[in-house]
Amino acid sequence: MESQQTPNGTNIKKEITNSTHVYDVVIIGAGISGLGAANHLKEQGYENVLVLESQDRVGGRISSQNLSDEVVVDLGASWIHGAGPGANEIPEWRNKLNPIYELANKLNIRTVKTQDDVYDSSQQKYYWYKGGEMPSDIFQVVDKFRSYYEQHCKKANKKLSIQDLFSKFDFGPYQDDEKVKRFILVSDFESEYDGDSSQLSASQIDNQSQFDGEDRIFPLGYSQIPNALAQSIRINLNSKIKNIDYTRDIIDIQTTNNILYKARKLIVTVPLAILAQKVINFTPVLPAKKIQSINRLGQGLLDKLIIQFEEVFWDKNIDWLTYVSDAEQSDWAVSFNHHKYLSQPVITMFNTYNSAVKFSHLSDEELVSSALVALNTMYPRAKVTREKIKGFKRSNWSNNEHAKMSYTFAKVGCTPADSEEIAKGVNNKVWFAGEHTCFDFLGTVNGAYISGLKAAQNIIQSLKA
Numbered sequence: 001m002e003s004q005q006t007p008n009g010t011n012i013k014k015e016i017t018n019s020t021h022v023y024d025v026v027i028i029g030a031g032i033s034g035l036g037a038a039n040h041l042k043e044q045g046y047e048n049v050l051v052l053e054s055q056d057r058v059g060g061r062i063s064s065q066n067l068s069d070e071v072v073v074d075l076g077a078s079w080i081h082g083a084g085p086g087a088n089e090i091p092e093w094r095n096k097l098n099p100i101y102e103l104a105n106k107l108n109i110r111t112v113k114t115q116d117d118v119y120d121s122s123q124q125k126y127y128w129y130k131g132g133e134m135p136s137d138i139f140q141v142v143d144k145f146r147s148y149y150e151q152h153c154k155k156a157n158k159k160l161s162i163q164d165l166f167s168k169f170d171f172g173p174y175q176d177d178e179k180v181k182r183f184i185l186v187s188d189f190e191s192e193y194d195g196d197s198s199q200l201s202a203s204q205i206d207n208q209s210q211f212d213g214e215d216r217i218f219p220l221g222y223s224q225i226p227n228a229l230a231q232s233i234r235i236n237l238n239s240k241i242k243n244i245d246y247t248r249d250i251i252d253i254q255t256t257n258n259i260l261y262k263a264r265k266l267i268v269t270v271p272l273a274i275l276a277q278k279v280i281n282f283t284p285v286l287p288a289k290k291i292q293s294i295n296r297l298g299q300g301l302l303d304k305l306i307i308q309f310e311e312v313f314w315d316k317n318i319d320w321l322t323y324v325s326d327a328e329q330s331d332w333a334v335s336f337n338h339h340k341y342l343s344q345p346v347i348t349m350f351n352t353y354n355s356a357v358k359f360s361h362l363s364d365e366e367l368v369s370s371a372l373v374a375l376n377t378m379y380p381r382a383k384v385t386r387e388k389i390k391g392f393k394r395s396n397w398s399n400n401e402h403a404k405m406s407y408t409f410a411k412v413g414c415t416p417a418d419s420e421e422i423a424k425g426v427n428n429k430v431w432f433a434g435e436h437t438c439f440d441f442l443g444t445v446n447g448a449y450i451s452g453l454k455a456a457q458n459i460i461q462s463l464k465a
C-alpha cells in the first residue's frame with residue numbers, strides 16, 4: 001500500500017490497483033457519507049473495503065481553504081446545525097448529540113458556538129438599495145410573514161410552493177415594493193433551502209428535522225473532520241467512476257482512465273445532480289422508481305464569496321447583514337460577519353439559486369466588483385475599494401464537475417419516501433447514501449453522515465446473510 005498526499009498535505013493510504021482483486025465493499029465518493037460508511041465498516045471488522053474518489057482530496061462539499069496565513073474559510077459546509085442533544089423528537093436521536101459534534105469532540109477539533117436563532121432580529125441588520133439601513137418596520141413585516149408561513153405550511157397541499165403561499169400574504173407598507181417582497185423570500189427561504197421559491201415545497205421544506213442546541217462553526221475549517229476520518233481507511237483519489245455493471249455476482253466498477261475495480265457490494269454516495277445528470281452509467285439501468293425519486297428532489301444552489309478586508313467597516317456585533325438589492329433577483333441578500341467569531345476582518349457573502357446561477361458566469365474580478373457595489377450601498381461612508389481587499393475565495397458549485405449543485409431541497413411534489421427510495425439497495429448489491437438520501441436531515445453534513453452509517457449497516461446485514 002502506498003501513501004498519497006492531498007493538496008492540503010493530508011496523507012491518505014492508497015490501494016495498489018490489481019484488477020483481479022475482489023473487494024467486499026467499494027464506496028464511490030469520499031465525502032462525509034462515504035467516509036462515514038467506510039469507517040463504520042472498518043470498526044465492524046471489514047478491512048477489504050476501498051473508497052474511490054474523483055477529486056485529489058477528500059471531503060466533497062466540505063471544503064476548507066486558506067484565505068491567508070491567518071484565516072481558513074469554508075467554501076462548502078460551515079455549521080454544525082444544532083449540536084444536540086435531541087432532534088425534533090426523532091426517537092432515534094433523543095438525548096443524543098449531533099453525530100458531527102460528537103466526532104469533533106472525539107477528535108479534539110475546536111468548534112465555536114454562533115448565535116442560536118438565525119431569525120433573531122437583534123442579530124440582524126437590514127440594508128437596502130436606497131442606501132443605508134431599512135426602516136425598522138421591515139422587522140414586523142418579516143416576523144408576520146414567518147408566523148403566516150408557520151400557520152399555513154403544515155396545511156399546505158403537496159403541490160403548493162413557497163411562492164404560492166407568498167402570493168396570498170399582505171405585506172402592509174411594502175405591498176407594492178417588489179424588491180422588498182422578493183428579498184423576504186430570498187433571505188428567509190431561498191438562502192436557507194437554496195432553491196427557487198416557486199420550486200420549494202410549502203408542505204415539505206419544514207418537514208426536516210434539526211438537532212436541538214446551538215449551532216457551531218469550525219474556526220480552523222470543517223475539513224478537519226473528513227481529513228481525520230480519511231486516515232484509517234483505503235482511498236484511491238483521482239478515480240472518477242464512469243461505468244458500474246452489476247449484472248453479475250461481482251460488480252465491475254470502471255474509472256474514466258479505464259481502471260477496473262471489482263466488488264461484492266457497492267455504496268454510491270455521489271451528489272444528487274451527478275445521479276440525475278447520469279454522469280455514471282449503470283448496467284442494468286437503475287429501477288424506474290429510483291430514477292423518478294432522484295428527479296423529484298431539488299438540486300439546490302448556494303454560493304459564497306468570502307472576503308478578507310484590511311479592517312472591519314460593517315456592524316461588528318451582529319451575526320447577519322441582510323440586503324435588499326436593486327437587482328431583480330435579490331443579489332447578495334445575506335452576509336455573515338466572521339469577525340465576531342474569528343476576530344479577523346472577514347465577511348462571507350451568499351448568493352442563492354437565481355443569483356448564484358447568474359454569478360456563476362462572472363469572472364472573479366467581476367464578482368468582487370458586484371459585491372463591492374452592494375457593500376458600498378449598505379455602508380456609503382465606508383467607500384470600500386478593491387485595494388482594501390487582502391484576499392478572497394469564491395465557490396462555484398454549479399460549475400464544479402464533482403458536485404454540480406450545493407445541497408438538496410424539498411421540491412414541490414416530493415415526499416420523504418423519495419429519499420428512502422433512492423437509498424434502497426438494488427439487487428442486494430448496490431446501495432446509495434449521501435445527504436439526498438436522508439430526508440430527516442436533507443442538505444446537511446449530519447444527514448449525509450447518518451446516511452453513510454445506514455448504508456454500511458445494510459451492507460453488513462447483507463454480507464452476513
Ligand SMILES: Cc1cc2nc3c(=O)[nH]c(=O)nc-3n(C[C@H](O)[C@H](O)[C@H](O)COP(=O)(O)OP(=O)(O)OC[C@H]3O[C@@H](n4cnc5c(N)ncnc54)[C@H](O)[C@@H]3O)c2cc1C
Nearest residue numbers: 029031032033054060061077078079241402434435444445
Ligand atoms: C455552499 C454550501 C454550504 C453548506 N452549508 C452547510 C452547513 O453549514 N451545514 C451543513 O450541515 N451542511 C451544509 N452544506 C451541505 C453539506 O456540505 C452536504 O450536505 C454534505 O457535505 C454532503 O456530503 P455527501 O457525502 O452526501 O456528498 P459530497 O460531499 O458531495 O461527497 C460526494 C463525493 O463524491 C465524489 N464524486 C462525485 N462524482 C464522482 C464520480 N463520478 N466518481 C467518484 N467520485 C465522485 C465527489 O468528489 C465527492 O467527494 C453546505 C453545502 C454547500 C455547497
